[in-house]
Amino acid sequence: MSSNKIDTRSRILKASLELLEASHGRGVRMSDIAKRAKLSRQAIYLHFTTRAELLIATTHYLDEIKGAQNRLEASRTALTGTERLDAFIAAWGGYIPEIYGIAKALLAMSDTDQEAATAWSKRMQDMREGCQAAIDALYRDKKLSANYSREHATDILWTMLSIRNWEQLSIECGWTQKQYITMLQTTARRIFVVDGAGI
Amino acid sequence: MSSNKIDTRSRILKASLELLEASHGRGVRMSDIAKRAKLSRQAIYLHFTTRAELLIATTHYLDEIKGAQNRLEASRTALTGTERLDAFIAAWGGYIPEIYGIAKALLAMSDTDQEAATAWSKRMQDMREGCQAAIDALYRDKKLSANYSREHATDILWTMLSIRNWEQLSIECGWTQKQYITMLQTTARRIFVVDGAGI
DNA sequence: CTGTCAATTGACACTGTGTCAAGTAAGGTG
């Protein structure tokens, strides 16, 4: 009974996620999700009040499955600021391909739906905290370039790591995931780290 | 008669542009454009076959008004590669706020409409040529960092200069236009130019 | 006076979201 309800909810989330991943977030309708979850379109509304709510719930479901929290927090254990920057870029950059489909869908909805826009904004704000922490670590090590305030440096790193940028480089320019991560690490060092060009 | 027809077409384009600029490209319907151009919604379809076509025509109309071509080509006269990089960033970066509304609308349509996606992609490809030219100029001066191939450097510059990045920094982070341009110039130098950190 | 052309008007098809009411099938409880 009540476990039955939970089952169905998960089944819907699973169907939603699979479709969004497969389609890069495009053109997935409530009826498609229903079909894949093997119930009627209307039944979805017994579990989620709107499409936006379903998409948002799908992102949480995804996080749970992929252990997003743990992966991103791993970078906190890095010793030096530079290592932490590298680790955060690797963690987040590695996570993007896994969330790309649902992210794209939520982003598209944000254009018209306030609820979706708020949810998306919150997620990006969470990610920003990771950027902030990495920049702060660099600052504590006295390694942050004098060109930027901590705030501006955070803004820049946050922007560099945006999903849109990953999309452009990976999908439009055809970069491999390794090229993407390596470039970001190299570039971030060149930009932010005093004397830290590396190579 | 025939000049009458042209008049109406321009009136529609003007209305479309004004609404898109004012609304940052969001929620502008055919009926809104019709109202502002003072004709019936259906009459628009006598001049443009679809909404996508109207949006695309609006971008061309905008380019014409703002003299996009000339402004972007001005950077070609710069003497050194570094100057050219600076000039191109300033020219394009300065152009973005003017096209933001219509760009956003076209971008939103690209999610569902193939025609819009193609038109958008073409525009971005044109802009990419400017990036390519700046990177090539740097390369000819033997100033391009050995970290990147010319192709990859172009990809990176192209991505840095994306409208989405401008949007994030300006609108979400609250940067001024001057801060945006200066940061990009400084950062591009740090990334691409051998020995060219500057300040 | 007639033909042409731009535009209007009202109606309608289509897609996708969201709602509602009535009905059904299954399971638990008296």
Place this chain on the structure above:
DNA sequence: CACCTTACTTGACACAGTGTCAATTGACAG
């Protein structure tokens, strides 16, 4: 066993926005 609740189904419908169509109007030109 009969009864009730719960999850779900079915079919219908409202709504928004795009795009189409046919019939009509008004103006101007030859």
